[in-house]
Amino acid sequence: xxxxxxxxxxxxxxxxxxxxxxxxxxxxxxxxxxxxxxxxxxxxxxxxxxxxxxxxxxxxxxxxxxxx
Numbered sequence: 106x107x108x109x110x111x112x113x114x115x116x117x118x119x120x121x122x123x124x125x126x127x128x129x130x131x132x133x134x135x136x137x138x139x140x141x142x143x144x145x146x147x148x149x150x151x152x153x154x155x156x157x158x159x160x161x162x163x164x165x166x167x168x169x170x171x172x173x
Contacts, residue, residue, distance in 0.1 A: 115121060
């Protein structure tokens with residue numbers, strides 16, 4: 106393949122570092138957001154697990170409501 110002077114790669118453009126940093130920051134924000142959502146879901150599951158464990162360990166006569 107013959108490289109011509111008019112052929113330019115994206116990396117050679119002056120705007121490339123700004124685009125690369127913007128994409129890096131957006132990806133970091135995306136991962137941070139997913140981590141926060143995962144933490145919230147984990148907290149909810151722990152709460153539900155505790156409630157279910159309390160119901161399992163409760164004597165049969167004391168159980169009034171089966172909903173969480």
